[in-house]
Structures are given as structure tokens and as C-alpha cells.
Amino acid sequence: MGVRVIRARPEQAVRLTQIAHAAKSYWGYPARWIELWHNQLTITSAYILMHEVYAAVDDEEEIGDRGILGFYALGGAGEKVTLEHLWVQPSSFGAGVGRLLFEHAVARARALNGRRLEIESDPHAESFYQHMGAETVGEVTYELEGQPRILPLMEYRLRDEAPDVAA
Numbered sequence: 001m002g003v004r005v006i007r008a009r010p011e012q013a014v015r016l017t018q019i020a021h022a023a024k025s026y027w028g029y030p031a032r033w034i035e036l037w038h039n040q041l042t043i044t045s046a047y048i049l050m051h052e053v054y055a056a057v058d059d060e061e062e063i064g065d066r067g068i069l070g071f072y073a074l075g076g077a078g079e080k081v082t083l084e085h086l087w088v089q090p091s092s093f094g095a096g097v098g099r100l101l102f103e104h105a106v107a108r109a110r111a112l113n114g115r116r117l118e119i120e121s122d123p124h125a126e127s128f129y130q131h132m133g134a135e136t137v138g139e140v141t142y143e144l145e146g147q148p149r150i151l152p153l154m155e156y157r158l159r160d161e162a163p164d165v166a167a
């Protein structure tokens with residue numbers, strides 16, 4: 001299967017939303033949590049127009065919705081670029097699509113002149129990002145149904161920091 005990465009189009013919003021929901025649900029979260037995350041997991045046409053959103057597509061499928069295997073989105077500006085989404089449809093897990101998307105995201109973030117790619121990871125995906133070369137640099141705490149939910153804050157260094165110039 002040949003897979004390539006293309007810029008997502010606004011009309012693909014529904015399919016991308018479906019992939020985000022399916023991938024998040026894969027970790028076995030209760031349906032009501034998925035419902036609480038509905039807005040975060042919804043990709044609108046306007047979002048696609050305003051962000052760097054790229055999709056992995058199967059070369060053998062027509063470039064319709066069916067051929068989309070996963071996607072990512074970048075946000076932020078300046079030195080800190082944020083990985084706002086990275087989702088692979090569950091039936092394609094383990095086939096290299098996540099790596100392809102992550103490496104593409106790193107290249108795009110570098111092209112945008114970022115120094116750091118910041119990721120608020122799902123706890124289950126932390127080891128994937130570490131495997132890709134990101135480091136855990138902190139944590140972010142949210143409240144979910146009255147309980148704290150702690151997410152690893154991760155960073156991938158896009159270019160070497162300039163060394164301190166000794167006086």
C-alpha cells in the first residue's frame with residue numbers, strides 16, 4: 001500500500017472528525033467522555049482552512065473520503081508550533097501511518113520556522129511520541145467530571161538552540 005500525505009481540504013472535515021473520534025475511542029474511554037470531548041474532536045471546514053491540516057491517503061483508493069487513513073494539524077506561531085491533532089484510523093494502526101504523519105508534521109513545523117513542536121499527548125500516546133524523539137517536559141491538568149486528568153506535555157526540538165555567547 002502506498003501512502004502519501006496531502007493538504008486536507010475543507011470538504012474532508014466530516015471524515016477527519018470521524019477518524020479523531022474512532023482513534024480516541026480506541027483507548028476504551030467511556031462514551032460520555034468522548035461526548036464531553038466532542039468539540040475538541042470535531043474538525044470543521046473553517047478549522048481546515050485556517051490551520052495546517054494534512055491527511056495521509058492510500059494511493060490505491062480514489063481520493064475520496066475512504067482513502068483517508070489519518071491526519072494531523074498544526075497550530076501556534078513563531079518559535080512554538082503545537083501539534084493540535086494527530087490521529088490514525090484504528091484499522092491502520094501499526095502500519096507506519098503515524099510515523100509518516102509525525103515526520104511530515106516535523107518538516108512542516110521546521111518550514112514554519114518553529115524551534116519546538118509542543119504536544120499535549122493523550123497518556124496512551126506518550127510512548128509513541130517518545131519513540132518519535134519527543135521528550136516529556138511537564139504536565140497539563142484538566143478537570144474531567146470533577147477529577148483531575150493529567151496529560152503529559154511533550155516537546156520535540158526542531159533545531160538546535162543557539163549556544164550562549166560567553167561575555
Ligand SMILES: CC(C)(COP(=O)(O)OP(=O)(O)OC[C@H]1O[C@@H](n2cnc3c(N)ncnc32)[C@H](O)[C@@H]1OP(=O)(O)O)[C@@H](O)C(=O)NCCC(=O)NCCS
Nearest residue numbers: 023087088093094095096097098099121122125127128131
Ligand atoms: C499513536 C498513533 C498516532 C500511532 O500511529 P500508528 O500509525 O499506529 O504508528 P506507526 O505504525 O506509524 O508506528 C511508528 C513507530 O512508532 C511505534 N509505536 C506505535 N505506537 C506506539 C506506542 N504506543 N508506544 C511506543 N511506540 C509506538 C511503532 O512500533 C513504530 O516504530 P518503528 O517505526 O520504529 O518500527 C495511533 O496509534 C493513534 O492514532 N492512536 C489513537 C489516537 C491518539 O491517541 N493519538 C494521539 C493524540 S495526542
